Amino acid sequence: MSPIHLALVGVGKIARDQHLPSIEKSPDFKLVAAASHHGTVNGIDNFTSIEEMLAAVPAIDAVSLCMPPQYRYRAAHAALSAGKHVFLEKPPGATLSEVEDLHALAAARGLSLFASWHSRYAPAVEAAKGFLASTTIRSMRVIWKEEVRQWHPNQEWIWQAGGLGVFDPGINALSIVTHILPRPIFITKATLQFPENRDAPIAADITFTDAEGLDLSAEFDWRQTGKQSWDIIAETDSGRMVLSGGGARLSIDGVLKHAEPEQEYPMLYKRFAEIIRAGRSDVDIAPLRHVADAFMLGRRKFVDAFHD
Numbered sequence: 053m054s055p056i057h058l059a060l061v062g063v064g065k066i067a068r069d070q071h072l073p074s075i076e077k078s079p080d081f082k083l084v085a086a087a088s089h090h091g092t093v094n095g096i097d098n099f100t101s102i103e104e105m106l107a108a109v110p111a112i113d114a115v116s117l118c119m120p121p122q123y124r125y126r127a128a129h130a131a132l133s134a135g136k137h138v139f140l141e142k143p144p145g146a147t148l149s150e151v152e153d154l155h156a157l158a159a160a161r162g163l164s165l166f167a168s169w170h171s172r173y174a175p176a177v178e179a180a181k182g183f184l185a186s187t188t189i190r191s192m193r194v195i196w197k198e199e200v201r202q203w204h205p206n207q208e209w210i211w212q213a214g215g216l217g218v219f220d221p222g223i224n225a226l227s228i229v230t231h232i233l234p235r236p237i238f239i240t241k242a243t244l245q246f247p248e249n250r251d252a253p254i255a256a257d258i259t260f261t262d263a264e265g266l267d268l269s270a271e272f273d274w275r276q277t278g279k280q281s282w283d284i285i286a287e288t289d290s291g292r293m294v295l296s297g298g299g300a301r302l303s304i305d306g307v308l309k310h311a312e313p314e315q316e317y318p319m320l321y322k323r324f325a326e327i328i329r330a331g332r333s334d335v336d337i338a339p340l341r342h343v344a345d346a347f348m349l350g351r352r353k354f355v356d357a358f359h360d
């Protein structure tokens with residue numbers, strides 16, 4: 053099968069760390085162009101805007117959008133309007149409505165829209181889903197605590213409205229939780245902590261439940277120094293499940309059951325190729341909906357100013 057001609061938009065950290073190496077190795081895609089205000093990719097045509105790129109390179113079949121979420125809709129709309137399939141980095145947009153609008157546009161044009169959730173492709177996530185389906189869950193705790201200075205240096209957009217603050221990593225946890233639980237969940241209570249000089253939260257405590265009264269809570273915090281935590285712990289009738297390392301490792305009652313090398317982005321590109329060839333979209337907005345609900349229902353607490 054001939055490769056899908058791909059263009060990358062927003063050449064920043066995730067584009068360089070993950071997209072470029074995964075595209076390079078993918079049998080399904082050939083990178084033909086990139087658009088970014090400052091970033092460039094060697095060996096292909098580079099442009100400073102998506103509009104300029106789409107006009108100059110008609111051979112593009114699909115685009116991957118790796119800019120901050122506040123700027124994704126306009127680029128996605130331009131690409132779909134020009135007849136291109138679209139891969140959206142997570143979160144798929146700054147609002148639920150704009151993602152739904154893109155989904156409808158893709159459907160109307162017969163194009164594929166992929167709202168990617170890379171953490172769902174972490175090595176032990178499917179094994180965790182299988183384990184939880186085989187037992188009764190008594191409670192679940194999500195602990196996602198990392199040091200923002202280490203993981204997001206100089207990223208101003210992340211602290212601006214629509215940048216999601218601590219929900220930028222937290223939404224990865226929610227993408228896993230919404231995938232591995234057997235029933236839909238919803239928020240009953242939340243407290244969001246905003247640095248007094250920022251428009252996005254630095255920490256959040258959230259309580260969820262489901263139709264059966266599940267006891268589920270999540271702690272997201274960007275002030276964690278030392279050991280970093282990306283863990284989901286469930287007490288079940290078949291023992292204590294710990295899904296750690298952001299979905300990398302699964303253990304039950306302290307016994308390691310699943311740990312394989314991480315392949316999240318190669319799997320995302322495999323999935324993108326699959327949906328393009330099948331003529332369908334893959335858009336699940338559940339993780340973004342929970343973040344919106346946390347902003348809607350959550351109490352706001354102002355905490356110390358954050359300085360880089």
Ligand code: NAP
Nearest residue numbers: 062063064065066088089090091118119120121141142143
């Ligand atoms: P980043 O390093 O700030 O890169 C984003 C790039 O987008 C910038 O380098 C910038 O390149 C471009 N851009 C376009 N319009 C922009 C604007 N108005 N303001 C700022 N930059 C703009 O961010 P990132 O870490 O790659 O994250 C991008 C997206 O990927 C986010 O949605 C994030 O959640 C997601 N993601 C990140 C990671 C990670 O580990 N960093 C992991 C998974 C997913 P130009 O200046 O050249 O236009």
